Amino acid sequence: MTHKLPYSFICLLLSLVATPLLGHSQSSYYLEEQRTFYGGLAAGTNITQVDGDNYKGYYNFGLNAGGVLYMRLSDRILGSMEMLYVQKGARGGINNSTIPGITLLNYRIRTDYAEVPVQVYYHDKHLNHFGAGFAYARLINTIEEVESKPVYDFHTEDYPFKKHDISFLIGGSVHLWKGFFAIARFQYSIIEARGLTPNGIAWHGQYHNVCTFRLMYLFGTKRGDD
Numbered sequence: 001m002t003h004k005l006p007y008s009f010i011c012l013l014l015s016l017v018a019t020p021l022l023g024h025s026q027s028s029y030y031l032e033e034q035r036t037f038y039g040g041l042a043a044g045t046n047i048t049q050v051d052g053d054n055y056k057g058y059y060n061f062g063l064n065a066g067g068v069l070y071m072r073l074s075d076r077i078l079g080s081m082e083m084l085y086v087q088k089g090a091r092g093g094i095n096n097s098t099i100p101g102i103t104l105l106n107y108r109i110r111t112d113y114a115e116v117p118v119q120v121y122y123h124d125k126h127l128n129h130f131g132a133g134f135a136y137a138r139l140i141n142t143i144e145e146v147e148s149k150p151v152y153d154f155h156t157e158d159y160p161f162k163k164h165d166i167s168f169l170i171g172g173s174v175h176l177w178k179g180f181f182a183i184a185r186f187q188y189s190i191i192e193a194r195g196l197t198p199n200g201i202a203w204h205g206q207y208h209n210v211c212t213f214r215l216m217y218l219f220g221t222k223r224g225d226d
Helices: 007-024
Strands: 037-051 060-072 077-092 103-123 129-149 164-177 180-189 207-218
Touching: 060 103, 060 207, 077 129, 103 164, 164 207
Parallel strands: 037 077
Antiparallel strands: 037 060, 037 207, 060 077, 077 103, 103 129, 129 164, 164 180, 180 207
């Protein structure tokens, strides 16, 4: 199942990144006064599994990258919105099938999303910050591969992932140097990412279970180590 990346998403992502860049070009790196908005770029990896596929373990790796916009709500509180391209999914090896005589040898799910996380953070004087929020994701593409012995057609195309995913997330960022931050985040679907699934794999709902590790650069960030 394949969907083209929405043109409107591309335009919004470019505008999100361009706004802080334009502001940065007109000012020095360390600002003498607090700004309301801070923008930047983030990229890293998702380490994922899909709960409900009869496998356990974070064995799947995917991309997590895009633009980030922070808004200062008070002296210690920040709000943020991101526009991301993210990959989620799962991988598994030998496993029993619910179909007699069929053994699963290899199993792989990869789902690509355009995702918009919205979060609220508390930050200290060094700009380290932690918080929580929610994310909405729109499905772009799905790849599902099943290898079994003997060969069996599970008709996985008849059980597509839902076009929309909503998840809860919690995480934090550590200020490394100048505008660079290290980010760790946990994210979990709060609605089924997929309902009924193929006989022999699972017959109950599936949920994305994601750990994210990224490097972020914010333009025009105060040093925060005074």
